[in-house]
Amino acid sequence: MKIKTPPMPKNRYKWKFDEQYWERVAQQPDWYMQLVPYVKKTQESISNVDELANFRKTIGHFFQKLLAEEKLALASEGPDLDAQREPVSSVVIHHTSSAPGYSIDYMNAVHLLNIYAPYYFQPTVPEEMELRGKPIWSGHFKNGKQNFIGYHWLMRMDGSLEHLLDDNQIGWHAGNWSVNKRSVAICLDNNYEKMCPSEQTLEALATHIRKKYPEVKSENIMGHCESSPGTICPGVHFLEEWKPKLIEYLK
Numbered sequence: 235m236k237i238k239t240p241p242m243p244k245n246r247y248k249w250k251f252d253e254q255y256w257e258r259v260a261q262q263p264d265w266y267m268q269l270v271p272y273v274k275k276t277q278e279s280i281s282n283v284d285e286l287a288n289f290r291k292t293i294g295h296f297f298q299k300l301l302a303e304e305k306l307a308l309a310s311e312g313p314d315l316d317a318q319r320e321p322v323s324s325v326v327i328h329h330t331s332s333a334p335g336y337s338i339d340y341m342n343a344v345h346l347l348n349i350y351a352p353y354y355f356q357p358t359v360p361e362e363m364e365l366r367g368k369p370i371w372s373g374h375f376k377n378g379k380q381n382f383i384g385y386h387w388l389m390r391m392d393g394s395l396e397h398l399l400d401d402n403q404i405g406w407h408a409g410n411w412s413v414n415k416r417s418v419a420i421c422l423d424n425n426y427e428k429m430c431p432s433e434q435t436l437e438a439l440a441t442h443i444r445k446k447y448p449e450v451k452s453e454n455i456m457g458h459c460e461s462s463p464g465t466i467c468p469g470v471h472f473l474e475e476w477k478p479k480l481i482e483y484l485k
């Protein structure tokens with residue numbers, strides 16, 4: 235009897251992420267000089283939204299693993315990137331744009347990939363051009379490990395808060411350096427792209443802002459979309475629907 239070979243599973247995606255190759259690249263201090271153009275080029279070639287999300291998750295989880303296993307080349311020292319910190323006078327609201335329960339370690343990898351790596355690849359401030367190609371340094375540490383998270387706080391759905399950066403540290407979150415210097419970032423652990431947070435969430439958020447940052451005027455409470463036009467974070471209903479409610483709760 236002839237044995238039929240089972241059909242090969244069809245590769246759903248055009249791209250393939252070669253982990254072994256990138257594991258070797260990750261040991262080089264300038265790993266992002268290869269990774270940033272690769273990610274950009276691959277993302278441009280993907281038109282399907284789910285496929286794009288899948289690609290991003292694959293890279294994010296891979297770097298989360300490298301960070302956990304300390305297999306990623308990073309700087310062991312560097313300049314004080316918080317030297318320009320100003321007194322906190324603004325609060326910027328973000329959302330994770332994912333289902334509740336976002337992992338802090340995954341967020342750390344995502345912010346390293348989406349914020350620090352592209353900046354070191356292509357610094358925008360003339361006096362920082364020399365960073366290009368150098369190993370990445372944030373100067374922020376958590377549990378003895380370098381930390382790349384851009385937010386100061388993550389608020390979970392039950393209103394509890396995860397403290398991610400100190401107030402004297404500049405978070406790279408607003409897409410706007412002058413706002414970064416004077417703001418704290420609070421991220422809500424949910425996807426509010428097309429829906430509003432509950433009254434309970436807004437009340438908890440207002441309570442936290444009032445308690446921790448009583449000096450911040452309500453006109454300086456803003457969404458990420460206000461400091462960086464071009465992003466819809468923290469969602470399309472923020473400006474007209476839930477920001478006014480939040481300001482009301484702050485009174």
Ligand SMILES: [Zn+2]
Pocket residue numbers: 327328329458467468
């Ligand atoms: Zn944001």
